[in-house]
Amino acid sequence: MTRHSQSLLGAARGAVVIAALAAMVIVSTPASSQTDLSAEDALDLVRSAWENSRGRSSYGELTMTIHRPDWERSISMRVWTKGTDHSLVRVVEPRKDAGSGTLMLAEQMWTYAPKINRVIKVPSSMMALSWMGSDFSNKDLSRADDIVKLYRHELVGEESHEGHRVYIIESIPREDAAIVWGKEVLRIRDDGVLLAEEFYDQDGKLVKALRALEVGELGGRVLATRQRMAKADNEDEWTEIRFDELRFDEDLEDSVFTLSNLRNPRR
DSSP: OOHHHHHHHTTOOOOOOOSOGGGOOOEEEEGGGSOOOOHHHHHHHHHHHHHHHHOSEEEEEEEEEEEETTEEEEEEEEEEEETTTEEEEEEEESGGGTTOEEEEETTEEEEEETTTTEEEEOOGGGTTSBSTTSSSBHHHHHOTTHHHHSEEEEEEEEEEETTEEEEEEEEEEOTTOOOSOSEEEEEEETTSOEEEEEEEOTTSOEEEEEEEEEEEEETTEEEEEEEEEEETTEEEEEEEEEEEEEEESOOOOGGGGSHHHHHSOOO
């Protein structure tokens, strides 16, 4: 892939304005009828999309809404990231949950519960469980750039949407990768915005999907400002994340991403 193509793709990623995903007017064509992209090119597309959502470091303020048929709950949070394997998430609202946090360092995760003033390390056996009762798992939060390092990528089709070419990429875990999914299918716009990420089990059945509901500019980058994760077998149960503020390439000290700061916030 040329430097020019990479610079176009580096413009954005969608952590993904689409009027509504159901209202998308899309014309799908086989990959073979469009410009051929190699596996390396497909990897570059995926890497660029993921890198754009984090930068070298980032700070964000977001609202997560968990929806169930008989109730709905919203949580306001702040999040800090550095590189691909340092992340800190802290709850701001509601008041009863304020101060709760999650720290991720590479493959390790800890949570802090202020009510009991205790830091708990999340064991690998619990990584597939729900994070804070949402439709995101602990693994979804900690996976960082697993999709880049642990998967093989192939362009399987293209679509057009609102003047943009959308690349459909099938991502298969490498044989030696400890990945629960049988495959993922990504839809990445030609400007690097991730429109959808679908998760399939080992039998090829769709389990859940993360889809972009709104795309806009935050922190000088075009990316998904509102996304929804929903189960394939029950679309009335979903979790939405809406970013209210994003700043990239922040000067963050390593001390931000420590157990001490998780328990006793200094920023």
